[in-house]
């Protein structure tokens with residue numbers, strides 16, 4: 001019964017493996033050069049078509065109104081470009097990603113909603129169209145719509161596939177939060193890092209937001225310093241999360257356990273949280289959608 005077709009899809013996290021700020025546009029947005037990579041860790045969204053035309057979301061996110069939620073905004077945005085009536089949808093969010101953590105959770109939720117409803121409403125809009133629509137919701141939405149690890153330029157909307165290594169990561173959220181607008185609006189932000197090529201960036205880069213984030217939230221700097229004892233740790237996006245890459249899951253697990261142990265015996269603040277995840281060059285969302293296409297082509301589910 002199409003009226004109750006349902007779909008469950010992941011909304012993964014992203015990391016900015018480096019983030020250079022190379023200029024400022026007349027509209028105030030900053031021009032970036034960044035390497036985006038996905039993690040096999042994130043939120044999960046469940047979609048079920050309804051008999052009426054309502055778009056519902058549960059549970060609500062504390063501090064974000066229904067209308068402002070990027071999931072609801074993405075659903076309405078898509079509905080607005082369709083020239084025929086579409087059924088409503090009941091959406092359930094299983095939130096794992098910290099908000100405002102630089103992991104792109106909100107943008108990822110929006111991208112998953114666009115792709116899920118394109119599928120359930122049988123729109124066939126195409127990736128380019130959905131990436132363009134997604135950019136109106138947030139600078140990070142296009143990379144989640146496209147679903148490949150990428151070298152991003154502009155505000156992150158000019159994307160080309162980037163062949164990144166796929167290490168394991170330990171990701172620490174220090175509890176503190178920093179606003180993206182606050183970092184980009186900071187007078188001391190470096191905005192003139194020279195342009196580099198993707199191949200140069202693949203050999204290593206830095207995050208231009210780090211100095212300002214350290215000033216705004218010194219505790220985030222403490223987490224960066226702590227993780228740098230174990231590897232080339234870096235801030236993702238405008239923070240607050242800090243990640244450290246490892247070649248093996250075992251090494252990542254050791255550090256994850258050490259931090260969990262430190263939190264348990266109050267060596268580190270109990271507002272910190274930590275997880276480990278594997279980097280992936282094809283987004284878990286796209287891996288799931290590809291499986292869905294294969295099973296509907298072959299009749300295997």
Ligand SMILES: C[C@@](CO)(OP(=O)(O)O)[C@H](O)COP(=O)(O)OP(=O)(O)OC[C@H]1O[C@@H](n2ccc(N)nc2=O)[C@H](O)[C@@H]1O
Pocket residue numbers: 016019028029030031032034101102103104107137138139140141154155156180181184236237238239
């Ligand atoms: C910096 C990045 C890097 O991946 O990550 P996050 O730390 O936010 O995850 C993103 O580009 C963030 O994208 P997103 O979180 O979607 O930002 P938006 O909501 O579009 O922008 C929030 C505000 O930040 C400022 N902003 C954002 C992006 C940018 N390239 N230049 C800016 O100056 C603008 O003032 C904007 O109003």
Ligand SMILES: Nc1ncnc2c1ncn2[C@@H]1O[C@H](COP(=O)(O)OP(=O)(O)O)[C@@H](O)[C@H]1O
Pocket residue numbers: 061064068069070071097098099100101102103104105106107108109110180237239240
């Ligand atoms: N579905 C959503 N999930 C997370 N944040 C959302 C969502 N909808 C709106 N937001 C807003 O977007 C902001 C940025 O969230 P998020 O994408 O998680 O962080 P970041 O941009 O730092 O990676 C949040 O602080 C919140 O106010």
